[in-house]
Amino acid sequence: MTAGRESEQFTTTGWPWRPGNRFRLLADGGEFFACMHEAIDAARALVLLEMYLVSSGALLTRFIDALVAAAGRGARVCVVFDAFGSLGMSRHDRRRLLAAGVELRFFNPLSLAKRMDNLLRDHRKLLVTDGRTAFVGGAGLADEFAPGARGGAWREQMLRIEGPVVADWQRAFARTWRRCGGELAPAPAPACAPYPGGATGRLALSEARQRSVLANGVIRRIDGAGMRVWIMSAYFVPSRRFRKALRRAARRGVDVRLLVPGARTDHPWVRQAARRFYGKLLRNGVKIFEYQPRVLHGKMTLCDEWVSVGSSNLDRWSFRWNLEANQEVADAGFADSAAALFSADFAESRALSRRSWRQRAWLDRLRERIAGALDRHIDRWRRLRRRPD
Numbered sequence: 001m002t003a004g005r006e007s008e009q010f011t012t013t014g015w016p017w018r019p020g021n022r023f024r025l026l027a028d029g030g031e032f033f034a035c036m037h038e039a040i041d042a043a044r045a046l047v048l049l050e051m052y053l054v055s056s057g058a059l060l061t062r063f064i065d066a067l068v069a070a071a072g073r074g075a076r077v078c079v080v081f082d083a084f085g086s087l088g089m090s091r092h093d094r095r096r097l098l099a100a101g102v103e104l105r106f107f108n109p110l111s112l113a114k115r116m117d118n119l120l121r122d123h124r125k126l127l128v129t130d131g132r133t134a135f136v137g138g139a140g141l142a143d144e145f146a147p148g149a150r151g152g153a154w155r156e157q158m159l160r161i162e163g164p165v166v167a168d169w170q171r172a173f174a175r176t177w178r179r180c181g182g183e184l185a186p187a188p189a190p191a192c193a194p195y196p197g198g199a200t201g202r203l204a205l206s207e208a209r210q211r212s213v214l215a216n217g218v219i220r221r222i223d224g225a226g227m228r229v230w231i232m233s234a235y236f237v238p239s240r241r242f243r244k245a246l247r248r249a250a251r252r253g254v255d256v257r258l259l260v261p262g263a264r265t266d267h268p269w270v271r272q273a274a275r276r277f278y279g280k281l282l283r284n285g286v287k288i289f290e291y292q293p294r295v296l297h298g299k300m301t302l303c304d305e306w307v308s309v310g311s312s313n314l315d316r317w318s319f320r321w322n323l324e325a326n327q328e329v330a331d332a333g334f335a336d337s338a339a340a341l342f343s344a345d346f347a348e349s350r351a352l353s354r355r356s357w358r359q360r361a362w363l364d365r366l367r368e369r370i371a372g373a374l375d376r377h378i379d380r381w382r383r384l385r386r387r388p389d
Contacts, residue, residue: 020194021163053140
């Protein structure tokens with residue numbers, strides 16, 4: 001199906017496909033943080049920033065300096081931080097932003113009166129400057145992602161975006177801003193002319209407690225893939241429907257690969273819960289690579305010539321409780337760039353085999369059982385919560 005026909009199909013259920021964009025994958029913090037700083041420094045009218053993980057430190061200080069300077073130049077600076085994800089942000093840093101005229105809001109402030117609604121979180125990572133450049137990915141404003149981090153900066157990527165689809169990202173931010181009690185008007189997103197020969201892309205957003213266009217779209221891509229399905233996931237605890245789609249693809253001869261965390265991870269029990277699925281996936285021909293050098297935090301999916309990059313880990317928790325944001329790209333050249341990044345990571349990973357999996361230590365098996373039991377209990381509780389009273 002062509003991008004134009006897909007645009008007509010998804011307009012009523014999601015965001016439209018838009019041609020004529022430029023997309024550039026930026027690997028690791030040393031590259032993407034520098035580009036994000038440059039974009040903020042060049043902004044003259046509007047800076048929009050939406051982040052989940054925000055923690056005071058050297059990296060956040062540099063970003064606050066850039067935001068304060070932008071506000072000092074007369075640009076309107078609007079910032080949304082998740083109220084839970086930004087608990088590590090100091091009062092001093094908050095005061096600096098507010099004193100400089102930065103409009104700072106927090107998504108879903110914690111409150112005992114909200115009970116289970118406290119679990120609703122804004123997990124998106126988005127920067128838009130002057131309505132012409134956007135950055136989307138999975139990094140947070142925390143020193144763990146910056147060069148020089150102890151044990152090496154976490155493995156992550158951000159996507160630099162130029163073209164007509166940037167206006168959609170500004171509109172997406174405006175929706176979140178409105179949920180936090182603000183309005184972006186009178187600052188409509190400017191219309192960006194398509195770049196000749198540019199790539200086609202569209203937004204894929206997941207709204208908490210709603211049927212996920214993002215999740216359904218990925219499963220459709222897996223079911224339609226004829227050559228490859230490569231998935232990078234920091235917290236791979238997929239639904240049964242998702243696992244079945246992967247097994248079906250592998251059985252029909254598609255090259256299905258999963259890039260998942262190795263022993264270095266910030267959530268070891270999530271990793272153990274995920275590993276209980278590996279045996280069946282391996283038996284059905286799915287290739288699994290455990291990343292070794294650093295903490296893997298990246299999120300990217302490649303199906304033939306379609307790529308999705310963003311904040312979603314493609315797990316049940318994300319689709320139930322989080323606001324997520326991914327950029328989809330349908331372009332052969334960009335898919336090649338994504339494949340090259342995957343290949344470099346595969347080379348630094350440990351490939352699992354059916355034989356090695358059967359021979360893993362009994363302590364690992366025990367951890368997987370305990371973590372799996374906990375995950376099943378949480379999933380049952382989650383499904384009960386979805387039933388009407």
